[in-house]
Amino acid sequence: MSGASTAYEPAVLVLEDGRRFTGRAFGARGTTVGEAVFNTGMTGYQETLTDPSYHRQVVVMTAPHIGNTGWNDEDDESSRIWVSGFVVRDPALRPSNWRSSRSLDAELAAQGVVGISGLDTRALTRHLRERGAMRVGIFSGADGELSAKDQLDIVAASPQMSGSALAPEVSTAQPYVVPAVGDRRFTVAAVDLGIKAMTPALMAERGIEVHVLPATATFADIHAINPDGVFFSNGPGDPATAEHEVGVLREVLAARIPFFGICFGNQLLGRALGFGTYKLRYGHRGINQPVMDLGTRKVEVTAHNHGFAVDAPIGEPVAAPADPAYGRVRVSHVCLNDDVVEGLECLDLPAFSVQYHPEAAAGPHDAGYLFDRFVTLLEGER
Numbered sequence: 001m002s003g004a005s006t007a008y009e010p011a012v013l014v015l016e017d018g019r020r021f022t023g024r025a026f027g028a029r030g031t032t033v034g035e036a037v038f039n040t041g042m043t044g045y046q047e048t049l050t051d052p053s054y055h056r057q058v059v060v061m062t063a064p065h066i067g068n069t070g071w072n073d074e075d076d077e078s079s080r081i082w083v084s085g086f087v088v089r090d091p092a093l094r095p096s097n098w099r100s101s102r103s104l105d106a107e108l109a110a111q112g113v114v115g116i117s118g119l120d121t122r123a124l125t126r127h128l129r130e131r132g133a134m135r136v137g138i139f140s141g142a143d144g145e146l147s148a149k150d151q152l153d154i155v156a157a158s159p160q161m162s163g164s165a166l167a168p169e170v171s172t173a174q175p176y177v178v179p180a181v182g183d184r185r186f187t188v189a190a191v192d193l194g195i196k197a198m199t200p201a202l203m204a205e206r207g208i209e210v211h212v213l214p215a216t217a218t219f220a221d222i223h224a225i226n227p228d229g230v231f232f233s234n235g236p237g238d239p240a241t242a243e244h245e246v247g248v249l250r251e252v253l254a255a256r257i258p259f260f261g262i263c264f265g266n267q268l269l270g271r272a273l274g275f276g277t278y279k280l281r282y283g284h285r286g287i288n289q290p291v292m293d294l295g296t297r298k299v300e301v302t303a304h305n306h307g308f309a310v311d312a313p314i315g316e317p318v319a320a321p322a323d324p325a326y327g328r329v330r331v332s333h334v335c336l337n338d339d340v341v342e343g344l345e346c347l348d349l350p351a352f353s354v355q356y357h358p359e360a361a362a363g364p365h366d367a368g369y370l371f372d373r374f375v376t377l378l379e380g381e382r
């Protein structure tokens, strides 16, 4: 039977501050390390696990019952699971869905992803919320027998998220094209910093032929496509490390090519314009975050996955700090939970970006209008 293992096999989760949680082995057995973060989505775990932005993170699901719909062959956002570990209170023993072809536990094991279940994820989440995201290890199988000190040493020796340049580790090695659905109206160069499959799909539906390029792409590579627009995707790691990508984006802005960015792409637009980025205490990860579009004053319910944010003033537009030639910029969207910047809009250049996920995989479709806004920008600049 393909359901979760019912035999009791212990596992332990060790936070870098020394706090330990014991539970049961889930998925692959062994050792994994990463940054402990929590996701509040009650559904969408398959999209979460295959979102490259979660590379090097151990994801704690706050919803207690995960795995109910199993694993299917359609909802992957990339070619593999990227999370480095997965933490679930109570995995479904019997997945049930007409599209399910195997259990979550079996898929985690098949892809070698170490998880843990049966621990108090509420206490763990409260700990992370109070103390902030931190490094963590999960140890099971023979590694569960290591001494507490050895386990803590392994966690303490693992890399920090701040200062990590991870987009090149998840990006495509070769360029590829996602054809427009129906007639091709526009060509867009999409720089893959950890792109999710739903993003080019939603562009293609709007008549865009999407040329997906590796993170190492230069402005010359983009220019060679002669695109109507440029897109920078979501992606893992610290935006402060993305010097190469920010340099390319500055050339895109100087050439006045229409630009749209999502999540990491928003952070890189912020940096290209001269704003800083900073690490949030525990980030935003889930599918019901309220965001206000400050232009229309409408509130949308949105999908988030970010641990960093742009440090830009909310209110009146300001001159882009990096270069007066970029003109004015304003914060276009803000998170109503904590006033974190969720979008940027250039007033004198054809460029905008959002920190959250209009591709909504998983999540509500409230923000889908942003892809239409990109098309309007492409039309206007033609």
Ligand SMILES: NC(=O)CC[C@H](N)C(=O)O
Binding pocket: 053, 233, 234, 235, 236, 237, 238, 239, 262, 263, 264, 265, 305, 306, 307, 308, 309
């Ligand atoms: N989903 C993303 O693009 C995440 C961006 C960045 N790695 C962050 O954690 O904030």
